[in-house]
Amino acid sequence: MTIDFNHLEEVKIDGFKGGKGELCMRSFADEKCRIMHGVLRPGASSGLHCHSENSEILYVLSGAATFYCDGEQEIVRPGQVHYCPMGHSHYMENNETEDLVYLAIVPEHH
Secondary structure, eight states: OOOOGGGSOOEEEESGGGOBSEEEEEEEEOSSEEEEEEEEOTTOBOOOEEOSSBOEEEEEEESOEEEEETTEEEEEOTTOEEEEOTTOEEEEEOOSSSOEEEEEEEEBOO
């Protein structure tokens, strides 16, 4: 199966999961997995959330993401992956001057 993000509707979300600023997202989902291409604008963030029934793998394509996972801070740059295991909490910020572009995969574990 090929997922072409260029043919999926872009959704603009202000304050994703209680965060601040704008996130533009194109996503595919079925009962087993959610796959998203996101663009988080400079100064924007997601809200803190727990992955109680799934995990998240986030691959940075361009820009840089500052993640806070279980209270620990890390900066993830292009070519690097942030992993939030099931049962853990995290959020991200774009503290840079350019867009943060990423691919996120959220497999369901139930």
